[in-house]
Amino acid sequence: MTRIATENYREEAIKGINDPVLQKALANLQMRLGRGAEEAYRNLPEGPGLRRKAHEIRMNAIENLDVLLELLADKIRSRGGHVFFAEDADAAVTYCLETAQKHNVRLAVKGKSMITEEIGLNDAFAAADIEVAETDLGEYIIQLAGEHPSHIIAPAIHKTRSEIGLLFSEKLNIPYTTDPETLTRAARKALREKFLSAGMGISGCNIACAETGHITVVSNEGNIRMSTTLPKVHVAFMGMERITARLSDHDILFRLLSRGAAAQKMAGYVSYIGGPRISGQADGPDEFHLVIIDNGRTKILADNEFREMLCCIRCGACLNMCPVYGEIGGHAYGYAYTGPVGAVVTPLLVGINRAKDLCLGETLCGACKDACPVDIDLPRMLLLLRAKLADGDEKWNVKRENTGEKILYGIWSEIVRRRWAYDAMLNLSREGLRLFTGKEGMISSFPFFLKGWTDSRDMKLPARESFMLQWKKSEKQKRVK
Amino acid sequence: MNDNGQVKFINKIRKALCFDGKKPRPDLFCPKSDEESIEESVLILDRISNRPHSSRIQLLEKMIDAAKLINLNVIPVKTLPEAAQEIVKLAFEKQPEWGDEKSVALWKHPLIEEMNIGDILRKRNIKMIFSNQPDAGKTERDRLIKESAGSFIGITSADYCIAETGTLVMKTRPGHARVVSLLPSIHVAVIKLEQVIADFKELYALFEEDLKENGEGLTNCMTFITGPSKTADIEATMVHGAHGPRELYIYVVTGT
Ligand code: SF4
Numbered sequence: 001m002t003r004i005a006t007e008n009y010r011e012e013a014i015k016g017i018n019d020p021v022l023q024k025a026l027a028n029l030q031m032r033l034g035r036g037a038e039e040a041y042r043n044l045p046e047g048p049g050l051r052r053k054a055h056e057i058r059m060n061a062i063e064n065l066d067v068l069l070e071l072l073a074d075k076i077r078s079r080g081g082h083v084f085f086a087e088d089a090d091a092a093v094t095y096c097l098e099t100a101q102k103h104n105v106r107l108a109v110k111g112k113s114m115i116t117e118e119i120g121l122n123d124a125f126a127a128a129d130i131e132v133a134e135t136d137l138g139e140y141i142i143q144l145a146g147e148h149p150s151h152i153i154a155p156a157i158h159k160t161r162s163e164i165g166l167l168f169s170e171k172l173n174i175p176y177t178t179d180p181e182t183l184t185r186a187a188r189k190a191l192r193e194k195f196l197s198a199g200m201g202i203s204g205c206n207i208a209c210a211e212t213g214h215i216t217v218v219s220n221e222g223n224i225r226m227s228t229t230l231p232k233v234h235v236a237f238m239g240m241e242r243i244t245a246r247l248s249d250h251d252i253l254f255r256l257l258s259r260g261a262a263a264q265k266m267a268g269y270v271s272y273i274g275g276p277r278i279s280g281q282a283d284g285p286d287e288f289h290l291v292i293i294d295n296g297r298t299k300i301l302a303d304n305e306f307r308e309m310l311c312c313i314r315c316g317a318c319l320n321m322c323p324v325y326g327e328i329g330g331h332a333y334g335y336a337y338t339g340p341v342g343a344v345v346t347p348l349l350v351g352i353n354r355a356k357d358l359c360l361g362e363t364l365c366g367a368c369k370d371a372c373p374v375d376i377d378l379p380r381m382l383l384l385l386r387a388k389l390a391d392g393d394e395k396w397n398v399k400r401e402n403t404g405e406k407i408l409y410g411i412w413s414e415i416v417r418r419r420w421a422y423d424a425m426l427n428l429s430r431e432g433l434r435l436f437t438g439k440e441g442m443i444s445s446f447p448f449f450l451k452g453w454t455d456s457r458d459m460k461l462p463a464r465e466s467f468m469l470q471w472k473k474s475e476k477q478k479r480v481k
Numbered sequence: 482m483n484d485n486g487q488v489k490f491i492n493k494i495r496k497a498l499c500f501d502g503k504k505p506r507p508d509l510f511c512p513k514s515d516e517e518s519i520e521e522s523v524l525i526l527d528r529i530s531n532r533p534h535s536s537r538i539q540l541l542e543k544m545i546d547a548a549k550l551i552n553l554n555v556i557p558v559k560t561l562p563e564a565a566q567e568i569v570k571l572a573f574e575k576q577p578e579w580g581d582e583k584s585v586a587l588w589k590h591p592l593i594e595e596m597n598i599g600d601i602l603r604k605r606n607i608k609m610i611f612s613n614q615p616d617a618g619k620t621e622r623d624r625l626i627k628e629s630a631g632s633f634i635g636i637t638s639a640d641y642c643i644a645e646t647g648t649l650v651m652k653t654r655p656g657h658a659r660v661v662s663l664l665p666s667i668h669v670a671v672i673k674l675e676q677v678i679a680d681f682k683e684l685y686a687l688f689e690e691d692l693k694e695n696g697e698g699l700t701n702c703m704t705f706i707t708g709p710s711k712t713a714d715i716e717a718t719m720v721h722g723a724h725g726p727r728e729l730y731i732y733v734v735t736g737t
Contacts, residue, residue: 084486272702301498
């Protein structure tokens, strides 16, 4: 049921680059949030080094995941909550659907959560004829327009206010306006009715705490508090890695998360949820279900070189700094996770060959590593994925992508190891390249597979003499003087 | 036995981590494993309980500054009656968002009961909504949600307030309904100066103490609220009142 469109990377990337609205929005977003986060890290009393500490906290949790999840489940069950362990997307979706059907749910309200995108929950509910209303304003806009989110934190950045005005006037029956405040009010009203009548609330989980037995949900709009407080049944989904051992770990993680995600000191609403309402409490859900999802994560866990990726808290900070994401936008990544985090996680989840363009497209500039609140070495893993594509890999079931390239590099490495061969090749190519001289003395078109080099740029002709030769000559001249 | 897939799931993780049960595990939960942090945590608790009035006032000033950035109103008042006066004024001046009837939802909380604003509100035809916790059954739940959704002001207290960010910290207890700080258009919180602490570090130190000391823990739902509800999803323009309250007022009783 899950939507995977990683094969369309090139096509979608070109679309993104040619979309002037998206280009402006991306530049604005990266300016505001990317730079903002950088400054917010710098202003931490402990300095940016705190990110290293956060990394250790996360890694410690990942390496003891079995104990932590058991404890979390015990604690939540002891408060009357239900915990379900789902091996894959289907199991998770089926459990939630059955719970909804048991309670005759016709309408569910959902807070922004990437894991439900990952498992394709909305489509499954639609097929069962149960309405799922997205309640984050950005996601609501995207849902009304029948599209998919393009940014983790700001899903509707690719839409202008006049597009949204048109959309709302058509779907919500309000007079056309481009005023963000009026538009927000209209959505507030429409969604308020849904919150009050929904039979089920669906949320993700930010970072759970094993010691106390709580999940956490975070939002700025208050929609997740609504979804987890008003409906009679609350179902929360969490990737199995989203947990820490101790409550005090949350101090550091939340401070970093808020800064990384939205360059703010603290998110608007954070709730620790550990079970359904208890006797004497007048509100909160009667039933609480937590669905803990594997869906390919144990495979990442088992590989020491990729295990670090499970530290990710899905904050979106790496998107806000990434020069590639900043040009192509989120749709090209073709899955729930976009930007640098998507470029590593998506291939690991859906297949490295299938999502190869994602990791080949990134530049390895390192900006994402500096932006990451938990200091994940994304560039290292991008490189590793590329290595697997170049050489093939049995464990990850990767086929070698390009045999021709491999042979060429084989020859190249033989040549550069022999001085005489290298010099001969240089001399040959210096003369050879002159054959391609185009206008203004530049090389502007290569034939065949070399075309890529000259498609979007001209190349200068090589100098008549190599640097080494020039050097030797000038040394000789000096001596003569 | 139906364990909801737990055993299989956990075993798969153990396998991925190569745990055979022989390797010793680190003590994950020992609250403070190293000497240094034991000391630190004791120091923090000490600092909180012995904080002189003047430094508390300084914290309050810091909070007022932080609040300005997020459109949060932090208002110091000398006494509780003064807070009551301000709140009544707010109830008179502000207009309801949905419909024309004015009603106010309130927590059952000593601080709020002591303000005694019921009579004066009732005289002006402003309805009061409480949760009847002794019989908080299913119909009571529906009633409270419906009536809170129709209220234009919700009045609560809080467990703590964090000066650095202006964050209210609320646990869930009988009588302290969650919807009162969520559904009304305007959220008003009344706290005492002693409830203001410096930062999250202090908060988590207090929780740790709490976990050990009185076993209440975080309750089944604890919420941090930092400023009024907000969104920037339409062309990155900031709008308040996306879903939660549009305005938030915190009255801090400083004492004389
Ligand atoms: S990789 Fe780091 S920066 Fe990117 S989403 Fe994950 S935690 Fe955030």
